[in-house]
Amino acid sequence: MITTDILIIGAGPTGLFTVFEAGLLKLRCHLIDALPQPGGQCSEIYPKKPIYDIPAYPEILAGDLTDKLMEQIKQFKPGFTLGERAETIEKQTDETFIVTTNKGTKHHAKIVAIAGGLGSFEPRKPLIENISDFEDKGVEYIIRDPELYRNKKVVISGGGDSALDWSIFLTNIASEVTLIHRRNEFRGAQDSVEKVQELKNLGKITILTPGEVKALLGKEKLTGVVVEKEGFDDFIIDADHFIPLFGLSPKLGPIANWGLEIEKNAIKVNNALDYQTNIPGIYAIGDVNTYPGKLKLILCGFHEATLMCQSAYQRIFPNKKYVMKYTTVGGVDGFDGTRKEAPKAVIKSID
Amino acid sequence: MQDIQLKIIDRNGVTHEVIAPTDMAMNLMEVVRSYELAEEGTIGICGGMAMCASCQCYVNSDHELPEMSDDEDAMLAEAFYVKENSRLGCQIQMTPELHGLEVELAPES
Numbered sequence: 001m002i003t004t005d006i007l008i009i010g011a012g013p014t015g016l017f018t019v020f021e022a023g024l025l026k027l028r029c030h031l032i033d034a035l036p037q038p039g040g041q042c043s044e045i046y047p048k049k050p051i052y053d054i055p056a057y058p059e060i061l062a063g064d065l066t067d068k069l070m071e072q073i074k075q076f077k078p079g080f081t082l083g084e085r086a087e088t089i090e091k092q093t094d095e096t097f098i099v100t101t102n103k104g105t106k107h108h109a110k111i112v113a114i115a116g117g118l119g120s121f122e123p124r125k126p127l128i129e130n131i132s133d134f135e136d137k138g139v140e141y142i143i144r145d146p147e148l149y150r151n152k153k154v155v156i157s158g159g160g161d162s163a164l165d166w167s168i169f170l171t172n173i174a175s176e177v178t179l180i181h182r183r184n185e186f187r188g189a190q191d192s193v194e195k196v197q198e199l200k201n202l203g204k205i206t207i208l209t210p211g212e213v214k215a216l217l218g219k220e221k222l223t224g225v226v227v228e229k230e231g232f233d234d235f236i237i238d239a240d241h242f243i244p245l246f247g248l249s250p251k252l253g254p255i256a257n258w259g260l261e262i263e264k265n266a267i268k269v270n271n272a273l274d275y276q277t278n279i280p281g282i283y284a285i286g287d288v289n290t291y292p293g294k295l296k297l298i299l300c301g302f303h304e305a306t307l308m309c310q311s312a313y314q315r316i317f318p319n320k321k322y323v324m325k326y327t328t329v330g331g332v333d334g335f336d337g338t339r340k341e342a343p344k345a346v347i348k349s350i351d
Numbered sequence: 352m353q354d355i356q357l358k359i360i361d362r363n364g365v366t367h368e369v370i371a372p373t374d375m376a377m378n379l380m381e382v383v384r385s386y387e388l389a390e391e392g393t394i395g396i397c398g399g400m401a402m403c404a405s406c407q408c409y410v411n412s413d414h415e416l417p418e419m420s421d422d423e424d425a426m427l428a429e430a431f432y433v434k435e436n437s438r439l440g441c442q443i444q445m446t447p448e449l450h451g452l453e454v455e456l457a458p459e460s
Contacts, residue, residue, distance in 0.1 A: 045397050118392055124460060127431050159429050187425035246429050249403065249460070250396060265392030 002079060004030035006312055007099055007109035009086045009255070012040020014286030014301030015115035016069040016078075021309040023076030024327065027316070028335065030079035030107060032086050032099070034120035035248075039066035041117060044248065055299060065298075075334025081105050085120045087254045095281060111281055111312040114260075114267060115301070116288040118250035126157070126244045130216055138222025139242050149174045153238055155225050157213050158245035159183060164192040166245065171204045178206040178237060180213055180227060216242060258282075266290035274311030275304045281315065283308045353447055358412075360455040361388045371445045379454065380406035380440035393459050399441035404430035406440035407457035414452050416443060431460040 006022050008015045011033035019029040035044055039062075047063030054060055060068075084101035089112065091097055099107045123141030125131060131139060140148075143166055154174040156167050159181040165188075167179045179196070186193050199205040211229035216222060217236065224236045252265055260277045261268040267284035269275045271291035275283050285308050286301030294300075313322065331341030354370045359382075361367060371382045380395045383406070397403035401422040407430055410416065416438065419427075423442045427433050437457065443449070 041397075045402055046400055049400060118396055124431070127460075159425065181428070183425075183428040185425065185428070187422075187428075246431075247403075249405070250392075252392070265390060 001098075001106045001108050002030055002081070003108045004028050004079065005109065005316065006030075006111045006113055006309070007032070007097065007107050008113045008115055009033075009099070010040060010115035010117055010286070010288065011035070011038040011080065011082070012115060012117050012286065012301075013042060013065060013069060013298045014117075014305050015040070015113070016066070016073055017302050018113055018115060018285065018305040018309060019073040019076050019078045020069075021306045022312070023073065023335070024325075024330075024332065025309055025313045025322075027111075027309065027313060028078075029076065030081070030109070032081045032084060032101060032107065034083070034085040034122075036083045038070060038080065038082070039063070041250075042066050044121060051298070053297065053299060075332065075336050075338045075340075077335045081107065085253060089258050089282075091279070091281070097281065110316050111283070113305075113308060113312070114255060114277075114282065114284040114288055115286045115305070116252075116255060116284075118265075118287060119252040119255070120250065121248035122251050122253070123244075124246040124249050126213070126246060128213065128216060131244075134216050134218065134222050134242070137220065138218060138240060139216070139244070141244060143243065146170065146173055149241060151175045152240040154178070154241045154243065155180060155213065155237060155239040156243045156245060157181065158247075159186045159188075160245070160247065161188040161192060162247075163245040164188040164196055166243065167205055168192065168195050168199065171199055174241075176206070177204070178208060178239070180208045180211045182210050182212050184209045213242065213244070252288075255288075260284070263290055266294075273307075275308045276311065283312070355445060355447060355450040355452075357382065357449070357451075358453040359383060359386075359388055360411075360453075362456050362458060373445045373447050375445075377445045378441050379408065379443040379445070379452075382445060383440060383456065389456055389459075394456075395441060397441075401426050401439050401442055404439060405459070407432070407437055408440050408454045409434055409457060410436045410438055410452070410454050412451060412453040414449055416449075430457075432457050 005027040006029045008031045011031040022029050042062035043066050050059045084103045087102045088100045096110050097112050150173050153176040155178045157180040170177050200207050213225045214228045215226035217224040224238045228234050267289050269284050269289045275285050277284050285304040287296040333339050359367045369386050394405050396405040404426050423439050
């Protein structure tokens, strides 16, 4: 069981900054995210795109913002459960919470802060009639263990970076790799596109474009796919695995069943005070919450995280006196023993 | 600058006649959101960067539309429910020439 003071669900910018504000109050944080890396949308959807409304940054790339936040919070040593989705929550008799992920990892925390953005990112499934029958029987939407494909016949579909990169990677493992895309053009990093071209010329990858997988064949498990390709009759390719890589789309998911008040696909919070939900001890901050006048901006998430941490502190230590300290005055004491502080002025007389 | 009229069929098949300003740098996806014609969180997920296809729509009138960028074209190549007249709403800016535009929102995917 992982134990922490504040369990943050969602490792996007708002969730990451929460670690900093909590750290100033000597509260420890642990983050859960369905994606395999921190940064949320900023690293998953648009890492190379600039953001212009982060105060004091006239321009910053979304990926760099994530890196800077990770740097800013590192002395508070946050824990991460990545690649897992928060599934259930149980309130304990002592008002603490146990949150369990889809992989069974349990987290025990005094406070839960949902910073889930638009929800957890789930793979977009192509519209093939019987595809759900083959899930984990030859159809995988995410590659978890490349060894699964050793000496197997693999068909990948999609036209972006992940389709290109996995096609390249799997040529060294699988016995056959076929890449199918609806267009002749691929949208990916230049060197990935070139590498695929090279592997195609060497006969290590079969490219079928413009084409589309229309149906799946097999009884117990996948044995082949039916391909539709311009200028040909539909044909069958033998396949042990079909990996559709059409990107991810966010879904609010299991959080919607936690008994929280939901409005417009977002969690209603008390914005007059501390962004607490209808369940005391559970807060919602950033894009995942809603209140009158809500704006889904990263900078608003930072503000919400800051107020939320003050409230969390009072909930954990109801009788402790505390006033907010400026970091310039108080410095930053990390849980790793480091200390950042303003340099002392020199007091010296001038002759 | 003037306001224009649009006809938008939502995902439930209901037709809405709406008025859109042409002087607010708004695109079609934003017009749909401003009138709440699709559930919040199911449209404009990437914010309008042609990176998610959640604002895909079918253009039913024969207005001349801005040319498709490579990004939009590539995104539609990976989207589902794509038809000949598919466009991403976030790439269609509201201009006086689009008065009378008729579109239908593509299903959520």
